[in-house]
Amino acid sequence: MSALHDPVLDWYAAHARDLPWREPSASPWSVLVSELMLQQTPVARVLPVHTQWLERWPTPAHLAAEPSGEAVRAWGRLGYPRRALRLHAAAAAIVERYDGEVPDSYDELLTLPGVGDYTAAAVASFAFGRRHVVLDTNVRRVLGRVLAGREFPPTSVTRAEREEATEVLPDDEATAATWAVAVMELGALVCTAASPRCEDCPVREQCAWRAAGYPAYDGPPRRGQAWQGTDRQCRGRLMAVLRDSDGPVHRSRLDVAWPDADQRERCLASLSQDGLIMRKGDTFRL
DNA sequence: GATCCGTGGCA
DNA sequence: TTGCCAAGGAT
Structure with a gap:
């Protein structure tokens, strides 16, 4: 039992945001839709689109019955519109191969268009309570700071990172699922990229980055994305x-x-x- | 593993 | 004002 578990879980119980896809009544489809929309996109921008999406297409079958162009239009200005196309294709695959029900296993989820390692683990964990290592940019930053003492994680997921994340994953399935979303939320609200609120962090006393005096990132320069004229x-x-x-x-x-x-x-x-x-x-x- | 793929808020 | 960047995936 890691000494990190209780502080993080208690913090989550007290500070977690109320989000539609976290409601007890939220369907696996609602969770899947949210995960596709949240890829590289802030929560605030996703909220209204997700709500409208679920009202219009409450099940994968509803979406699969319409042309993909409708999905692209409803996607609005979320960005990366190919995700809308992938979500539509995922809905079709769910109808064809899974009788219209979002599959509950990591391996099956991974076969869906637009679903990679992160999203498959997230849906299996958040929607079905399964035990998986959920490694997104938030979790990687939190664990990188607390366990490895680095401000920012490596460019791509390393084996060491995955091993560390596996080691701190609670053994109990239900607790592991809550842990996954709790660490992610901690990264989103407290252990942020730009200006972390360390004074509000439940594991600040155990944080290797803090203990080391907050050393600045010294890895390879992260390339910004060009935009004008691209x-x-x-x-x-x-x-x-x-x-x-x-x-x-x-x-x-x-x-x-x-x-x-x-x-x-x-x-x-x-x-x-x-x-x-x-x-x-x-x-x-x- | 490096690139490409949108958008808009913010320090 | 402008660079940074926000729950990645596919190639």
């Missing part, structure tokens, strides 16, 4: 035009959205290749 910006502009239009959009309206013709054509081709847009003659639509 294909990502171009694709975003084009998608915004199509998303805000009901029917097909004539090419001329996309010309205005992105003046550089070569880049615009390249992005239209890649969006089409991704399945995010459909082309018919001189018009495009979701």
Whole structure:
């Protein structure tokens, strides 16, 4: 029994946010939808979209029955719209292979589009109470600081990280599931990336990073993501035009959205290749 | 393992 | 003002 468990679990019981996908009545589908939406996207932005999504498509079958373009439009401005496509494809796979029920095992979840190691472990843990190592950016940062004394975790998950996370995972299945979400919440609310609130941390007395005097990150420089003039910006502009239009959009309206013709054509081709847009003659639509 | 893939709030 | 970055996945 790690000395970290009780302080973190008690802290979570007192400070956890009330989120729709954490309600006792929340379905596994609600949890899966939330996890796809939360990939690289803040909770505050996900909340309203998740609510509307579940009202419109309360089960995987409801979503699978509609064209993927409807999912992309309902995704709104969450970003990375390919996730909407993957969620739609996941719903279809759940209907076809799992009789419309979100599977409850890590291995089965991992076969779904858009579900990788993190999401499979998270859904198995949060929705079904299974015991899994759930390694997201929050958990990695918390454990990296408390156990390894480093401000930020390595670029990619190392074997040492996974072993440490496995060692501190509670043995009891139900406790492990709560632990997983509790450590994640601690990272989201207290042990944050920019300005951690260490004075509010339940495990500050056991934190290796704190004990070492908060040494600054000394690893390889983390590359920022370029934006201005990139294909990502171009694709975003084009998608915004199509998303805000009901029917097909004539090419001329996309010309205005992105003046550089070569880049615009390249992005239209890649969006089409991704399945995010459909082309018919001189018009495009979701 | 390195890259690519959106968006908008914030220090 | 602008770089940073927020519950990753696919290739």
